[in-house]
Amino acid sequence: MSLRANRVGEQMKKEMSDIIGRKIKDPRIGFVTVTDVEVTGDLQHAIVYISVLGDEEQKEKTLKGLSQAKGFIRSEIGQRIRLRKTPEISFEFDESIMYGHRIDTLIHQINSDDKPAKDEEE
Incomplete structure (x- = not known):
């Protein structure tokens, strides 16, 4: 990029x-955090990565609501950022937060499994 x-x-x-x-x-749009925006080199397309607080149903509703508001969001971006052409926007869930949480859980699980073994050695 x-x-x-x-x-x-x-x-x-x-x-x-x-x-x-x-x-x-x-x-339909719940508590949304924009975690990252990737813009192509020619500034024609932008992928907006979002994180949504809630269950899977709330995430899907939020994604549908954002998709329907895409035109409004794009026009607002066009007014706020002076570009020759405002990029086309697509929304995707940011899975890195869930992935990081899963790794953190596994590390804590491994560490808690190791503690009794160390106590037995002494």
Whole structure:
């Protein structure tokens, strides 16, 4: 990714968080955190990675609500960030948080399994 695409992605991330948090009033959209925005080198497409608080049903409702608000979000981004052409937006769940939590759980589980073995050796 180019330096310019990186800067546009960071600016979009900041603006996207504000738009989703303050401007969109769709009841389907729950508590959303924009974790990252990847913009292609030609600035034509942007993948917005989100994290949603709630169960799978709430996540799916949020994704549907965001998909339907895509046009509004894109026009807001276009007004806030001066670009020749506003990138097409697609939303994806950020699985890295769940992956990190799973690894953390496994590490704690391994460490708790090792403690009794150390006590038996003494």
